[in-house]
Amino acid sequence: MEGIAIRLRDLRKSFGETTAVAGVDLEIRDGEFFSMLGPSGSGKTTVLRMIAGFESPTGGTIELAGQDVTGLAPFERDVHTVFQDYALFPHMTVEQNVAYGLKVRGVPKSERLARARQALAEVRLEGYGARRPAQLSGGQRQRVALARALVGRPRLLLLDEPLGALDLKLREQMQVELKALQREVGITFVFVTHDQEEALTMSDRIAVFDQGRIQQVGTPAEVYERPATPFVASFVGTSNLLAGEAAERIVGTTGTYSIRPEKIRVLKDSEGAGEPDHESAAGTVAEVVYLGDSTRFLVDLDAGGRLTALQQNLETSAEDVAAYRGSRVRLRWHRRHTVHVPDPR
Amino acid sequence: MSLLNRTAGALYRRPRLRLSLLLTAPLLWLAVLYLGSLSVLFVSAFWTTDSFTSEVVKVWSTDNFHELFTVPVYRQVVLRSIGVALAVTVLCAVIAFPLAFYTARVARPKWRPLLVVAILTPLWASYLVKVYAWRLILSQGGLADWMLKPFGLSGPGFGLPAAVLTLTYLWLPYMVLPIHTALEQLPANLLDASADLGARAGRTFRSVVLPMVLPSVAAGSIFTFSLSLGDYITVQIVGGKTQLIGNLVYSNIELNLPMAAALGTVPVVVIVVYLLAMRRTGALSSL
Structure with missing residues (x-):
């Protein structure tokens, strides 16, 4: 099939008694920036390791570019990996690390040195070739790992939480750079992360994993705006669910509904009810969390349950919002932001 | 309190x-x-003895060292001793590596501590018991002869090869342990990364495993080398007529104490040189 980089069919993996991956079907397209998002232990890293060939599946098949590679060794697959802890060879220089894959494949010395230098330039590490990994900072090691994986121009790059060990500023910077790099080289990226914000900012599509299964596959907007299961609704973004009796009294029908906190407005209890096409609920502010640019209100609803509302601090100060604690409010949001979340089968 | x-x-x-x-x-x-x-x-070592009474004469002289360097027997024995120590070290490394690879990476994790204990068990037995056991094995008509007979061969008998063999047996655990530790601590991710970049097992071994474990081999060699260089009992029991530095020290100690002292400084100097050489490999930081 054309245009399909990876096809997983009913992929399974058990370690003794525990099931890590319980039947995953997935297609990843050529040139896509694809994220596998989920909490730790959800099976996303195991799926990645099976694609790379480090683990052999208990069941199911893996196709890369239409070819069944299920039984092939890692060195027989046109796939390179960026490891979580980078896995740079400590006894080699940066340049030797980057050139290693080329050396293994018998690329002549002058060519592989030139390509290693170019790859280091791509990740903005010119002039670091002679250093040892131990002499680099975490962010620099990360770039070396990236250069080492990219220099052989694989069809597919696997990234196993590569930004997890970096501090926040550097992580945000690397997110932008990674995305730009991916667009530039045009290689399919499969990116494993537990950070929903990271997945939302970088990906073309996201697969949300839980308990060894894929809960939902879709674009960031689809996953965020139309969560397919309560798990996706709570894992991607802030959990804000209405269920049971509260749902019946506010929305009018039973079921589970998700409303994103930034869609909800916090109004004085006296105003705001009865606006057309809007839903509203009265309640008491249980907690106010001042976040600098915005404020998070935790409101216990009269109808039961609790909703979180996020408000920009356009004109309010920390003192203003603190005064809300314990007061009566009315929450209001447009009806189209009430998203029905199907219960899991 | x-x-x-x-x-x-x-x-x-x-x-x-x-x-x-x-x-x-x-x-x-x-x-x-x-x-x-x-x-x-x-x-x-700079004193002399009265050749008639064997009394130590505390007169400063470099005669002993002069003799050490000019008398051919001494030179031969020194070179032979270093050769034995090197041979034992190489044999230990060659035997220890696959053994340690098995105990550290192939065997099931729950068996590993047990296997390490099994490798260390010989150290609990007395040195003399083990050497005499080897004397029995190597004696004429002993176990070695009996086992090699079907192939038309005979055991090495007593002599230099027997001494090397016995010393290798004695010091092997000191080589296995550091290599085992190094292999055990080798991050599995590095092996994955090597395979991921296209390397088969042999290449990964040569380019990743060996260079990373080499300092530990050197560390183990410090033990096997110095222990072999200082040994003189094994060679007395299984070495036949073979003489090593230790034997010369031992035989001189009654008659010519200053000469024994001069001979005794030789292994000290050799080991210092060896340690300096090994320091360059990074062995001392992986002890």
């Missing part, structure tokens, strides 16, 4: 006092007994 507290508090506030209390005894031991006897050894 309060006295104890006060003492503890006083010690806490005086780090230097704490340190000197901690280190005085071991430092005295090191300085007086170890370095002291080494320097006595070195100084007495």
